[in-house]
Amino acid sequence: MKGTRSPMRSLFTVHAGEFLAGEFIERHYSNTRVWIPSKDTGIDLLVTDKRNRSSVSFQVKFSRDFFVSNFAATFEVQLRACGWWTFDREKLRTSTADLWALVLIGFANRTNDFIIIPPKELYRRLDALHPKEKRLQTYLWVTESAQCWETRGLRREDRSLVAKSKFANATRNFSRYLNDWRSVARLDSQRRQ
Numbered sequence: 269m270k271g272t273r274s275p276m277r278s279l280f281t282v283h284a285g286e287f288l289a290g291e292f293i294e295r296h297y298s299n300t301r302v303w304i305p306s307k308d309t310g311i312d313l314l315v316t317d318k319r320n321r322s323s324v325s326f327q328v329k330f331s332r333d334f335f336v337s338n339f340a341a342t343f344e345v346q347l348r349a350c351g352w353w354t355f356d357r358e359k360l361r362t363s364t365a366d367l368w369a370l371v372l373i374g375f376a377n378r379t380n381d382f383i384i385i386p387p388k389e390l391y392r393r394l395d396a397l398h399p400k401e402k403r404l405q406t407y408l409w410v411t412e413s414a415q416c417w418e419t420r421g422l423r424r425e426d427r428s429l430v431a432k433s434k435f436a437n438a439t440r441n442f443s444r445y446l447n448d449w450r451s452v453a454r455l456d457s458q459r460r461q
Contacts, residue, residue, distance in 0.1 A: 285330025285371035286312050288380055296449070297456035310364050317458040324451045327365035327387065329353050331372055331408075346431040349374035349381050349410045350419075354403050355394070363387035367451060372410060381410045385445040393418070396439050408442060416442040 282290075282304060290302045290313055303314040312328040331351030349372040368390055370383040394404045397418060407420040413433045418440045422430070429435035 283328075283330055284373075285328045285369070288330070288371050288373065289313060289326065289328050289369045289382060292380065292382070293449075293452055297452050299456045299458070300452060310359070312365075313369075315452055315455060317455040319458070322455055322458060324455065325364075325366045326369045327363055327367075328369045328371060329355075331370070346412055346433070347409055348377050348379055348412050351408050352405070353408075354405045357391075357395075357402055357404050360387055360391045360394070360404065363391075370408065372408065374410070381416075382447055382449075383408060383416060383442055383445045384448045384451070385442070389445075393439055393442075397421070410446065414443070414446060416446040418442060 286304070290304070293300060293302050293313075293315055297315075299318045301316045301318065301320065303316065305311055305314065310327060311325045313326040314323055315326065316323040331353055351370065351372040353370060365387060367384055368387050370385070372381045372383075373379075374381065394406055398404055398406075398420070405420060406418055408416055409419050409427075409430055410416050411431060411433055415430075415433055417430045417435060417437075419427055419430055422440075426435060
């Protein structure tokens with residue numbers, strides 16, 4: 269009709285973290301499929317086996333690298349990436365995603381790292397470390413020795429120990445979740461069954 273306009277709305281926008289996670293999965297696990305929902309339901313990526321019979325869902329959160337601007341002079345050699353996220357406590361606690369993928373991109377050394385963690389575990393740890401905050405802020409550092417630590421609120425001396433891989437604290441240690449793509453690898457291996 270003349271003079272009428274139909275409203276145009278975008279279906280979705282893929283942010284950098286979702287792109288990096290999806291691209292990583294497709295490159296390393298060729299027998300999986302990566303799906304992007306057309307509606308925001310708290311799931312950013314759905315990964316299925318080749319036959320679409322099994323799946324794992326991801327909420328993806330991205331952080332640019334804070335290493336260069338904040339820590340380069342102090343910890344230059346020992347850290348490969350430092351990220352900073354802010355989470356809504358209730359959204360994290362009630363997340364329906366199977367896993368959260370926290371994406372760190374290290375510009376200084378051109379690496380991508382992913383913390384792949386169940387949301388309930390992420391919530392438990394952050395709640396223990398920062399119990400009174402409505403919005404949970406977290407700083408995750410990845411060392412050159414492939415360790416991952418939550419460093420928000422640590423004294424300078426302890427941050428130095430983290431950078432040198434000499435720090436110890438079970439709640440702050442996220443190393444077991446660093447680049448832990450086992451859930452996707454299981455889907456990838458289902459091609460043989």
